[in-house]
Amino acid sequence: MTLLVNGGPGSLPDIFARPLADNLRQSLGQTVVVDNRPGAGGMVAMQQLKDAKADGHTLAIITNAHAVWNPYVFPHLTYSPSADLKPVSPIAILPMALVVNPQLGVHSVPELVAKAKAEPGKLNYASSGNGSPPHVLFEVWRNQAGLEVEHIPFKTGPDALTSTVAGDTQVYFAGTALVEAMVRDNKLKVLAVSPCVNSSTFAAAPTMEQAGFPGYESAVWLGVVAPADTSDVVVNTLNTAIAKALANPRFASIMQANGSIPLHESASDFAHRIDHERQTWGPQIERIGIRPN
Structure with a gap:
């Protein structure tokens, strides 16, 4: 298996991808290779995922950006989050x-x-x-x-x-x-x-709300996606393996040491989360007109 990461070694996605890969190796009995593909707002990694066979052997770590924000930021996005990515499971909230x-x-x-x-x-x-x-x-x-x-x-x-x-x-x-x-x-x-x-x-730092910006929410989530045509059976098997990984005390301690909050949902609940954020974040980003430099 290959786990694509839109970030270099030592980046936040990479920090969590490696222990996740180790746990998936144990629970699935397969070799899991972390493949770092940073750059182009995630398009390098997402294009590789899009072109991969939908057999559960190629997965990608994503954030809100790849699944929700990118269509409103990049005028010529090379993948469609809704058509090319199949939600498998979230793994963490990142403050x-x-x-x-x-x-x-x-x-x-x-x-x-x-x-x-x-x-x-x-x-x-x-x-x-x-x-x-x-x-x-x-x-x-x-x-x-x-x-x-x-x-x-x-x-x-x-x-x-x-x-x-x-x-x-x-x-x-x-x-x-x-x-x-x-x-x-x-x-x-x-x-x-x-x-x-x-x-x-x-501990002494105020929240953004306390600093004078009520309603501002800045946490980021990390999750795992598969190619769009991956079967529900395969996705559910992967979701169960990820749940097992998140329950591993060693993985939980790595997350805690890196300031994250473990998060697991069913594949369908993860899909609903993404759809909801598209409805709430999309119009806001579109109104601001964020564009690449």
Whole structure:
């Protein structure tokens, strides 16, 4: 089996794909290879999944971006989330953190907003690529706050993290798991988090709602999908294997150590979740007019 990951080694999807692959090897009795395919807003990985045989031997790790947001971001998307992807199971909720380079000299979301408004167009923010969660979620927040901040896309999350720590970019809205070590070492300053963070590193940080943006929800989910024509029998077998993996204490400890919340649903409930988010997020992203740089 091949598990496609739209992210490089060390990226958030990769962090969870590898222990998932290990658990699937044990429960399914098959070799499971993690294949990193970052870039192009997930289109590289999704195109490979689209072209694969629908026999359950090629799967992909996805986020909200691949299943919900991309059609509203990329004018020429090379796959259709609704026609080419078959939901198998979610695996985790990933809290997000708004962090800045300490040299920026801001210590709260209001201070960041004030600085950005005082210097329109001068600040920049990193993301793990066009259409990625850090890109879309920051743009939604930027629009709500009425700010002019330049987007600097990178190919992977670790690349964006390195840039922000170095000060080449100033702001990054990323998964808490990716930035926690740098926040702990005072190489990044955390300004706010999404509501569901269970980590002493972020204990003092307000939520985005508490920072003055009511109704703003920034958590990201990870899930597994198969090619569209994969049979329900195969999908249900894979869903059961993923449920078993998530129940493994060792896998659960890896998730907890990386700030995530395990999430399992039936394949049909996962499909309903995706359909609901398309209805709620789609019009919002379309109205803002998010486009690749």
